[in-house]
Amino acid sequence: MSYQRSESKRRQGERFTADPGQWEYHSRDILAGALACWERHIVAHQNLLRGTGSIQDLNLITPACFLVATGVGVLLKAIAIQGDSALAVSDKKLFFRHKLHDIARKFIRIRLSDEEYASLEAS
Numbered sequence: 353m354s355y356q357r358s359e360s361k362r363r364q365g366e367r368f369t370a371d372p373g374q375w376e377y378h379s380r381d382i383l384a385g386a387l388a389c390w391e392r393h394i395v396a397h398q399n400l401l402r403g404t405g406s407i408q409d410l411n412l413i414t415p416a417c418f419l420v421a422t423g424v425g426v427l428l429k430a431i432a433i434q435g436d437s438a439l440a441v442s443d444k445k446l447f448f449r450h451k452l453h454d455i456a457r458k459f460i461r462i463r464l465s466d467e468e469y470a471s472l473e474a475s
Contacts, residue, residue, distance in 0.1 A: 373430075380423075396412070428452060
């Protein structure tokens with residue numbers, strides 16, 4: 353009986369994994385978190401220029417950048433599986449990597465400039 357439940361959960365997970373809407377939804381949440389960090393960083397910077405505030409929120413630039421890279425990666429995966437949902441289930445080893453330039457080249461096959469690919473490679 354427990355095997356049936358775990359098998360059911362596995363199939364449910366694969367359906368969610370192959371749903372581009374799920375990936376887009378999570379990308380939006382991640383990017384919203386990045387925006388919140390960025391906005392607090394900007395306010396902290398402005399307050400410091402006025403001679404008030406704490407430098408602690410200046411450190412939010414690091415998680416903001418991380419969240420942007422993560423959100424873009426999740427969005428690229430949403431675009432990729434919109435074209436072929438089997439990618440998320442059949443080619444998991446490559447699909448779940450975090451190398452954004454590989455995802456853009458191998459799964460989406462979009463044309464980007466060398467500078468854009470370099471930005472993806474750096475993230």
